[in-house]
Amino acid sequence: MSWHRLVAMARKEVLQIIRDPRSVGIVVAMPVIMMLAFGYGVSLDIKHIPVYVLDREGSWQSQDLLKRFQASEYFNVVRTVDNYPALVRAIDEGHCRFAIVVPWDFSRRLNAGGPVSVQALIDAADSNTANLAIAYSQAVVQAYSQKVQLDWLRRRGQSSVRAPISIDARTWFNENLESMDNIVPGVIAIVMAVIGTFLTALTIAREWERGTMEQLISTPVTALEIMLGKLAPYFVIGLLDTCLCALLGIWWFGVPFRGHWSVFFLSSTLFLLVVLSTGYFFSVVAKSQLAASQISLLATFLPAFLLSGFVYPIDQMPAAIQVVTHVLPARYYMAIIRNVFLKGSAITLLWKDLFSLALFAVILVLLATRAFKKKLT
Amino acid sequence: MTSDAPAVMVKDLVKRFGDFVAVDHVSLEARRGEIFGFLGPNGAGKSTTIRMLCGLLRPTSGQAMVAGLDVALKPEAVRQKIGYMSQKFSLYNDLRVMENIRFFAGMYSVPDSVLPERIDWVLEMAGLKGRESALTGTLATGWKQRLALGCAVLHRPPILFLDEPTSGVDPISRRQFWELIHQMAGEGVTVFVTTHYMDEAEYCHRLVLIDRGRIVASGSPLELKQQAMKGELLLVECEPVGTALELLQTAPEVLDAAIFGSALHLVVPQARSAIAGLRGYLAERGITVARIEPIRPTLEDVFVSLTSNKLEERSTP
Numbered sequence: 001m002s003w004h005r006l007v008a009m010a011r012k013e014v015l016q017i018i019r020d021p022r023s024v025g026i027v028v029a030m031p032v033i034m035m036l037a038f039g040y041g042v043s044l045d046i047k048h049i050p051v052y053v054l055d056r057e058g059s060w061q062s063q064d065l066l067k068r069f070q071a072s073e074y075f076n077v078v079r080t081v082d083n084y085p086a087l088v089r090a091i092d093e094g095h096c097r098f099a100i101v102v103p104w105d106f107s108r109r110l111n112a113g114g115p116v117s118v119q120a121l122i123d124a125a126d127s128n129t130a131n132l133a134i135a136y137s138q139a140v141v142q143a144y145s146q147k148v149q150l151d152w153l154r155r156r157g158q159s160s161v162r163a164p165i166s167i168d169a170r171t172w173f174n175e176n177l178e179s180m181d182n183i184v185p186g187v188i189a190i191v192m193a194v195i196g197t198f199l200t201a202l203t204i205a206r207e208w209e210r211g212t213m214e215q216l217i218s219t220p221v222t223a224l225e226i227m228l229g230k231l232a233p234y235f236v237i238g239l240l241d242t243c244l245c246a247l248l249g250i251w252w253f254g255v256p257f258r259g260h261w262s263v264f265f266l267s268s269t270l271f272l273l274v275v276l277s278t279g280y281f282f283s284v285v286a287k288s289q290l291a292a293s294q295i296s297l298l299a300t301f302l303p304a305f306l307l308s309g310f311v312y313p314i315d316q317m318p319a320a321i322q323v324v325t326h327v328l329p330a331r332y333y334m335a336i337i338r339n340v341f342l343k344g345s346a347i348t349l350l351w352k353d354l355f356s357l358a359l360f361a362v363i364l365v366l367l368a369t370r371a372f373k374k375k376l377t
Numbered sequence: 378m379t380s381d382a383p384a385v386m387v388k389d390l391v392k393r394f395g396d397f398v399a400v401d402h403v404s405l406e407a408r409r410g411e412i413f414g415f416l417g418p419n420g421a422g423k424s425t426t427i428r429m430l431c432g433l434l435r436p437t438s439g440q441a442m443v444a445g446l447d448v449a450l451k452p453e454a455v456r457q458k459i460g461y462m463s464q465k466f467s468l469y470n471d472l473r474v475m476e477n478i479r480f481f482a483g484m485y486s487v488p489d490s491v492l493p494e495r496i497d498w499v500l501e502m503a504g505l506k507g508r509e510s511a512l513t514g515t516l517a518t519g520w521k522q523r524l525a526l527g528c529a530v531l532h533r534p535p536i537l538f539l540d541e542p543t544s545g546v547d548p549i550s551r552r553q554f555w556e557l558i559h560q561m562a563g564e565g566v567t568v569f570v571t572t573h574y575m576d577e578a579e580y581c582h583r584l585v586l587i588d589r590g591r592i593v594a595s596g597s598p599l600e601l602k603q604q605a606m607k608g609e610l611l612l613v614e615c616e617p618v619g620t621a622l623e624l625l626q627t628a629p630e631v632l633d634a635a636i637f638g639s640a641l642h643l644v645v646p647q648a649r650s651a652i653a654g655l656r657g658y659l660a661e662r663g664i665t666v667a668r669i670e671p672i673r674p675t676l677e678d679v680f681v682s683l684t685s686n687k688l689e690e691r692s693t694p
Contacts (some may be wrong), residue, residue: 008483218461219484
């Protein structure tokens with residue numbers, strides 16, 4: 001291994017990156033755009049569902065119930081209408097997803113202590129939102145009816161009555177149950193998987209496509225020197241991009257960072273080795289920039305998005321799929337980086353994921369080293 | 378490497394691509410300081426051979442020794458001793474002239490102590506002084522070729538492989554290029570060069586003619602001209618040339634006939650004695666003969682008589 005050749009190789013690669021506006025775009029713009037797009041786009045929270053109401057009674061009690069809907073952050077009462085067809089039309093036209101109809105005898109039946117129903121109309125085209133809306137509305141109504149019950153009992157002189165059981169939830173790690181806090185660290189993993197692979201996927205294929213490979217391999221430079229010389233600049237860029245994403249997460253999205261930077265850098269380094277080697281391997285195999293970039297998108301983005309636990313929790317997947325996720329390095333990085341941001345567990349508790357990531361890094365680096373041969377066709 | 382050992386020695390080299398035999402049992406030797414021409418039509422196997430000699434392609438069988446080293450066993454050691462210029466321009470177009478030079482100086486581990494002097498020498502040789510910071514892609518072809526040559530000799534290799542170095546280059550740049558090659562050969566560098574330009578072949582010390590992967594003749598340009606022709610050469614200027622060519626191909630005593638420019642070249646056993654007979658033969662068949670006389674063969678005559686396919690690009694010397 002010659003230091004001289006390694007440095008010359010890396011310097012040449014840097015010059016080419018700087019000269020190529022596309023790679024500057026990938027390096028700088030792509031992480032920022034992906035962070036913003038995913039950070040805002042993949043929010044799993046459902047809040048401020050637009051609601052129409054039809055209050056057929058208009059008593060203080062019916063208004064009291066509706067105020068509770070308004071007060072909930074999950075609902076947003078956008079309009080009150082005075083006839084049923086208007087409600088149906090609003091749902092048809094998509095102005096609201098949820099409509100509440102209070103019957104004309106609401107307060108009378110309530111005061112009589114009898115059961116009273118409030119009708120809810122739900123646009124269930126998006127079943128996930130519909131389910132959540134039903135659950136949220138039940139919670140609102142339950143809380144209200146409990147209050148009515150207690151008031152009724154108190155009026156009868158039973159002043160010490162309390163609700164029998166209640167859950168006193170104390171949420172950890174993501175205290176406000178913000179799905180963004182969970183999403184953003186995950187996005188960092190996705191961004192790194194895509195960019196890391198993409199960056200190196202072009203590097204060898206470009207030399208073949210432009211015909212510069214023939215001259216390069218006629219020199220005494222070794223395959224290992226070519227690989228290390230090419231990966232080194234991208235490794236530095238990759239680490240800078242990871243930091244950029246992390247800072248965006250912390251400062252822009254307000255995600256906490258509870259772990260230690262050393263864990264963050266160790267796991268990011270390992271993951272970068274994984275993705276850079278993968279991209280390099282694709283580049284060697286594909287020999288064309290288009291094919292290499294397409295393979296790398298397919299092979300990294302989709303699995304990282306669907307199977308790493310980013311959107312769907314791995315323990316909720318079918319058993320067979322769960323097994324498949326084990327050969328996905330992104331899965332381990334995803335787990336570590338979420339932990340680093342939200343939990344901040346000691347490194348000793350993360351050793352399993354770190355070890356798996358390191359194992360993949362070793363395997364893929366070796367694979368990349370072996371893949372490239374200094375021969376034509 | 379001892380001084381009398383051949384710079385390049387090839388024994389029974391074969392390269393097959395599937396069923397196609399690109400190089401068919403080629404054996405040759407190039408001596409030190411020699412300009413060794415490798416001549417043949419496109420697709421004859423010149424580039425394939427040169428790539429095997431540089432260790433870029435694995436031979437199907439046979440042996441190649443370059444600078445006294447077996448290419449198959451010590452490819453990297455061989456590469457340190459050779460400079461290679463591929464047929465297609467393959468420096469980095471998106472790097473500046475100086476950046477390409479520095480990159481290849483790095484690849485060949487040129488020591489820092491001699492680097493400034495080497496860079497200066499290459500710039501001077503390529504005529505690129507003052508254009509160090511030009512983007513390589515913006516240079517004209519002639520400059521590019523000289524820069525490519527410069528980048529291939531930064532480490533002062535004893536052996537240089539040039540694959541059609543002047544294709545697509547204007548005549549003045551070609552001459553300048555060959556002057557460089559001669560200069561290097563004068564300094565003891567062995568230059569192994571492929572070409573299909575016949576005038577360039579005349580500049581070589583020794584030639585090997587290759588056709589369809591096989592060597593069909595070898596020797597100095599003069600030897601080739603004397604030995605390779607099966608007879609003597611006649612130049613015929615006549616009208617109409619096309620009909621005359623057809624007639625002469627079946628005429629008695631004519632071994633071969635081919636069009637050269639606007640005239641015909643005939644190969645006959647004895648030039649002097651054939652003239653009268655041929656004159657009569659053509660006149661009887663309504664061909665007007667303007668001139669018919671013996672000439673000295675050029676390499677192109679040799680080439681045409683030895684290879685089955687015609688050259689794609691022809692140059693008149």
